[in-house]
Amino acid sequence: MGSELPIVAVDAMGGDGAPGVMVEGARIAATDFGVPILLVGRPQELEQAEGIDGITIVAASEVIGMGDEPAASVRTKKDSSIVVGAKAVKDGEASALLSAGNTGAAMAASLLRIGRIRGVSRPAIAVPLPVLGSTPTTLMDCGANAEAQPEWLVQFAQMGAIYNRTRFGVERPRVGVLTIGEEAGKGNTLVKETVALMEAGEWAHKCGAEFVGNVEGGDLMSGFADVVVCDGFTGNVVLKALEGTTALAFDAIRTTIADSEFSEASEIIEPVIRQLEPQHTGSAMLLGVKGVSMISHGSSSPYTISNAIRTASEMANSGIVPELRALMA
Amino acid sequence: MGSELPIVAVDAMGGDGAPGVMVEGARIAATDFGVPILLVGRPQELEQAEGIDGITIVAASEVIGMGDEPAASVRTKKDSSIVVGAKAVKDGEASALLSAGNTGAAMAASLLRIGRIRGVSRPAIAVPLPVLGSTPTTLMDCGANAEAQPEWLVQFAQMGAIYNRTRFGVERPRVGVLTIGEEAGKGNTLVKETVALMEAGEWAHKCGAEFVGNVEGGDLMSGFADVVVCDGFTGNVVLKALEGTTALAFDAIRTTIADSEFSEASEIIEPVIRQLEPQHTGSAMLLGVKGVSMISHGSSSPYTISNAIRTASEMANSGIVPELRALMA
Numbered sequence: 001m002g003s004e005l006p007i008v009a010v011d012a013m014g015g016d017g018a019p020g021v022m023v024e025g026a027r028i029a030a031t032d033f034g035v036p037i038l039l040v041g042r043p044q045e046l047e048q049a050e051g052i053d054g055i056t057i058v059a060a061s062e063v064i065g066m067g068d069e070p071a072a073s074v075r076t077k078k079d080s081s082i083v084v085g086a087k088a089v090k091d092g093e094a095s096a097l098l099s100a101g102n103t104g105a106a107m108a109a110s111l112l113r114i115g116r117i118r119g120v121s122r123p124a125i126a127v128p129l130p131v132l133g134s135t136p137t138t139l140m141d142c143g144a145n146a147e148a149q150p151e152w153l154v155q156f157a158q159m160g161a162i163y164n165r166t167r168f169g170v171e172r173p174r175v176g177v178l179t180i181g182e183e184a185g186k187g188n189t190l191v192k193e194t195v196a197l198m199e200a201g202e203w204a205h206k207c208g209a210e211f212v213g214n215v216e217g218g219d220l221m222s223g224f225a226d227v228v229v230c231d232g233f234t235g236n237v238v239l240k241a242l243e244g245t246t247a248l249a250f251d252a253i254r255t256t257i258a259d260s261e262f263s264e265a266s267e268i269i270e271p272v273i274r275q276l277e278p279q280h281t282g283s284a285m286l287l288g289v290k291g292v293s294m295i296s297h298g299s300s301s302p303y304t305i306s307n308a309i310r311t312a313s314e315m316a317n318s319g320i321v322p323e324l325r326a327l328m329a
Numbered sequence: 330m331g332s333e334l335p336i337v338a339v340d341a342m343g344g345d346g347a348p349g350v351m352v353e354g355a356r357i358a359a360t361d362f363g364v365p366i367l368l369v370g371r372p373q374e375l376e377q378a379e380g381i382d383g384i385t386i387v388a389a390s391e392v393i394g395m396g397d398e399p400a401a402s403v404r405t406k407k408d409s410s411i412v413v414g415a416k417a418v419k420d421g422e423a424s425a426l427l428s429a430g431n432t433g434a435a436m437a438a439s440l441l442r443i444g445r446i447r448g449v450s451r452p453a454i455a456v457p458l459p460v461l462g463s464t465p466t467t468l469m470d471c472g473a474n475a476e477a478q479p480e481w482l483v484q485f486a487q488m489g490a491i492y493n494r495t496r497f498g499v500e501r502p503r504v505g506v507l508t509i510g511e512e513a514g515k516g517n518t519l520v521k522e523t524v525a526l527m528e529a530g531e532w533a534h535k536c537g538a539e540f541v542g543n544v545e546g547g548d549l550m551s552g553f554a555d556v557v558v559c560d561g562f563t564g565n566v567v568l569k570a571l572e573g574t575t576a577l578a579f580d581a582i583r584t585t586i587a588d589s590e591f592s593e594a595s596e597i598i599e600p601v602i603r604q605l606e607p608q609h610t611g612s613a614m615l616l617g618v619k620g621v622s623m624i625s626h627g628s629s630s631p632y633t634i635s636n637a638i639r640t641a642s643e644m645a646n647s648g649i650v651p652e653l654r655a656l657m658a
Contacts, residue, residue, distance in 0.1 A: 067512070132581055143509055146517040180472055180565040183396070188475040188562045217566040218573025233517045234563055236509040237546040238570050244547025245571055246578060249605045252461055253582060256601050257594060265591035272585045276578045 005035050006095035006316035008309050009085040012041030012049075013063040014101015015305075016298045022100065023049045025305025030054030033306065035313045038094050040085040060084040066298070070104030074112055082106055086113035089291040095316035096292035098283070098308055100300050107144055110286050110293040117321075119328030121152045123288030124232065125295065126163050127239055130281045131223040135168040138227045139178075139220060142284060143236035150193040153177070153229045154203050159287040159324060160227035161209035166320045167282075167311075172208055173226035176215035178234060186214060190231060207327060221276075243278045250277065283308040285315065287324065292316045334364050335424035335645035337638050338414040341370030341378075342392040343430015344634075345627045351429065352378045354634025359383030362635065364642045367423050369414040389413035395627070399433030403441055411435055415442035418620040424645035425621035427612070427637055429629050436473055439615050439622040446650075448657030450478070452617030453485045453561065454624065455492050456568055459610045460552040464497040467556045468507075468549060471613060472565035479522040482506070482558045483532050488616040488653060489556035490538035495649045496611075496640075501537055502555035505544035507563060515543060519560060536656060550605075572607045579606065612637040614644065616653065621645045 008029075012022045019041055029035045030052055039049050040058045049055050062080040064073045074083055082101060086109040088094040097114070099106040107125070116123060125144045128136035140160050141148065157175045164173040177194055179187035184195065195213070198204070204211050215228045217238065230238075250273045257265050274280050279297055286293040294312045296305060337358075341351045348370055358364045359381055368378050369387045378384050391409040393402045403412055411430060415438040417423040426443070428435040436452070445452060454473045457465035469489045470477065486504045493502040506523055508516035513524065524542070527533070533540045544557045546567065559567075579602045586594050603609050608626055615622040623641045625634060 132577065146509060178566060180475060180562055180569075188560075191562075216573075217569030217571075218576075220570050221574050221577055230566075231517075233509055233520075234566055237507060237559075237563055238567055240509075240546030241549050241567050241571055242546075242574055244545075245550050245575065247547075248461065248550055249575060249578070252601050252605065253598060256597055260594065260597050262591045262594035262597065265586060265589065265594045268585055268589050268591065269582060272581050276581065 005313045007036045007038060007093070008096045008098055008312045008316070009038040009040055009088040009094035010309060011081045011085050011097070011099035011101055011106070012039050012046055013060070013081040014099045014106070015296070015300060018101065019045050021300065021302050022305060024302035025300070025309060026055055027052050028302060028306035029309035033310045035309050037309065038085070038088055040081045040088070058084060058088065064102050064105040066102050068102060068105065070102060070108045074105055074108040082109045083113060086110055089114050096294065096312035098294045098296065098312045100296040100298055100305060103143065103295055106293065106295050107286055110289045110291070114289045114291040114293060117288055117290055117325050117328050120288040121149070121155055123286050124156045124159065125284045126160055126287050127284045128282045129221050129242065129278055130276055131221055132275060134223045135170055135226065136281050137220060137223065137225060138164050139235055139239060140227070140229060140287070141232035141235050142239045143232045144286065145232040147233065148190060148231035150190060150197050153190070153194040153231070154197050154201060156229040157198065157209065157227060158203055158207040158327060160229060161207045162320060162323055162327065163285065163287055164226045165208065166318045166323070167315065170226050172210055174212045175204065175209045175227040175229065176212045176225040178217070178228050178230035179214045180216065182214055182216060184213065239278065246277055280304070283311060290325070291321060334642045336365045336367060336422070337425045337427055337641045338367040338369055338417040338423035339638060340410045340414050340426070340428035340430055340435070341368045341375055342389070342410040343428045343435070344625070344629060347430065348374050350629065350631050351634060353631035354629070354638060355384055356381050357631060357635035358638035362639045364638050366638065367414070367417055369417070370410045387413060387417065393431050393434040395431050397431060397434065399431060399437045403434055403437040411438045412442060415439055418443050425623065425641035427623045427625065427641045429625040429627055429634060432472065432624055435622065435624050436615055439618045439620070443618045443620040443622060446617055446619055446654050446657050449617040450481045450484055452615050453488065454613045455489055455616050456613045457496070457611045458550050458571065458607050459605055460550055461604060463552045464499055464555065465610050466549060466552065466554060467493050468564055468568060469556070469558060469616070470561035470564050471568045472561045473615065474561040476562065477519060477560035479519060479526050482519070482523040482560070483526050483530060485558040486527065486538065486556060487532055487536040487656060489558060490536045491649060491652055491656065492614065492616055493555045494537065495647045495652070496644065499555050501539055503541045504533065504538045504556040504558065505541045505554040507546070507557050507559035508543045509545065511543055511545060513542065568607070575606055609633070611640060619654070620650060
């Protein structure tokens with residue numbers, strides 16, 4: 001393709017506005033950012049992408065829907081767009097995968113096709129949360145593992161630290177454990193055992209992180225820590241709560257201003273709001289698999305998709321996967 | 330005291346601004362709302378409250394601080410303001426207790442002094458979350474039980490339903506379980522077992538509730554359900570995340586507007602923001618003890634404290650405790 005950027009396989013059939021939004025997002029990423037793309041899906045639905053410089057259409061006849069059971073459908077729908085995309089990464093035809101479809105299926109396809117890094121107990125989903133005036137705080141696990149073991153959370157901390165340094169340039173990430181009180185000894189059994197392991201271990205030294213102890217829910221977007229670890233149930237509930245509530249609240253404020261005599265104030269409020277909306281901070285990344293696997297919101301706009309494609313390519317270029325492999329070996 | 334309203338015992342020594350804020354809150358509640366108050370604390374620090382109509386100062390020589398271990402300090406500091414206040418409720422001298430101090434100590438004092446309702450496995454903290462244009466959604470447990478059993482969550486659902494009807498007048502509260510996907514079968518072991526119990530049981534009929542199944546984090550403030558149950562770890566983390574994030578976001582928006590040429594727009598934004606801030610929606614209530622026990626934020630203003638005192642008196646008047654006793658018998 002002539003480009004030096006790593007190739008991204010894009011699941012064209014996943015997401016609320018698929019394939020149209022995905023095609024448009026791919027077009028922006030290929031045209032404006034120069035990212036070479038394998039656009040995976042039903043060719044007859046991807047005609048708009050034909051002839052766009054930098055986009056190669058890869059045929060996949062099946063689609064895994066939002067309601068499909070993830071692991072089962074990844075096994076049975078072998079010619080689905082997400083499975084074919086994951087296989088392209090496994091086979092080296094692409095360096096990264098992006099899907100805005102069924103999150104569980106994207107995880108299952110990544111795990112089953114791209115495969116887990118040796119030494120990683122469980123891959124986990126890292127999501128950057130916005131911090132005003134600073135780099136984001138990475139929350140993980142945001143839903144890959146509804147239940148977790150203390151040892152897994154220590155690995156999440158290590159993977160999250162490397163992710164935070166690679167993606168946001170934080171030299172020595174401050175890592176904490178999400179719990180219900182600032183004081184040591186607060187939390188549930190998982191948290192207490194995790195904190196005990198973390199205080200005793202060499203894990204932080206190995207990944208260049210600093211352990212900052214307990215982090216309360218109120219400090220997730222305050223910049224108190226760079227990486228916050230938790231089980232995937234807690235992480236997903238909190239992430240959805242933050243996304244949903246900020247969306248509701250900001251829409252109410254936007255409407256109030258727009259309907260008022262101060263409607264021009266929208267212009268000064270909008271940039272602040274966009275900085276504070278978790279969904280604009282960046283796509284989720286599944287850490288712990290042998291390739292870059294990124295997951296976007298189903299409701300993403302073409303512009304958001306194009307940014308996610310660019311980030312996926314950059315992460316493939318960054319060397320994060322080899323670094324994680326070396327750490328976990 | 331001549332008043333028809335139930336008497337509220339107020340822990341004058343707990344909270345960031347104690348005793349000043351508590352005295353002022355008590356003064357407003359007594360003077361403006363006519364709530365008779367037992368103001369419990371060190372008399373020499375409560376001189377400002379002397380002579381206020383409706384306020385009786387009750388001496389307690391000790392204070393349980395924010396850093397004190399809750400259960401141990403409740404046992405050893407028998408003459409602390411929170412323990413003396415709880416004892417006043419137990420002895421029938423007051424009908425409700427309000428503290429803005431150490432939450433764990435307020436819970437422990439309520440449990441050990443006021444006592445648990447027979448049949449209640451574990452009392453739990455109910456917190457109303459704001460819903461724009463509708464009655465609040467009650468989240469519980471918000472931190473009394475870091476770990477929980479499915480059977481407890483069914484009781485939380487029942488107690489929460491009765492609370493929601495009593496406090497907000499919702500005739501037939503819609504009750505759901507907080508989890509990580511809309512579809513049945515999503516969640517951790519606790520959630521799956523709880524949902525199975527709830528689908529099978531007669532619990533909803535007994536308390537006049539309607540079971541609406543899974544509730545995701547994003548629907549906590551959307552009005553999708555009237556009561557949402559979870560373990561106290563998840564509930565506390567989510568509550569703190571919502572409070573902390575809305576505080577940060579709204580402060581950023583307030584500052585942006587105030588510093589701009591549209592500073593007068595503050596007047597139209599402020600009422601919307603106040604409706605959306607969880608900390609203004611109402612105090613937490615410990616459900617499952619043989620009396621009304623309310624817990625306010627340590628950072629509460631005198632006005633917020635006065636509202637909490639009024640709510641505590643109203644809840645004592647509402648008959649919620651006898652109703653819970655009858656339900657659980």
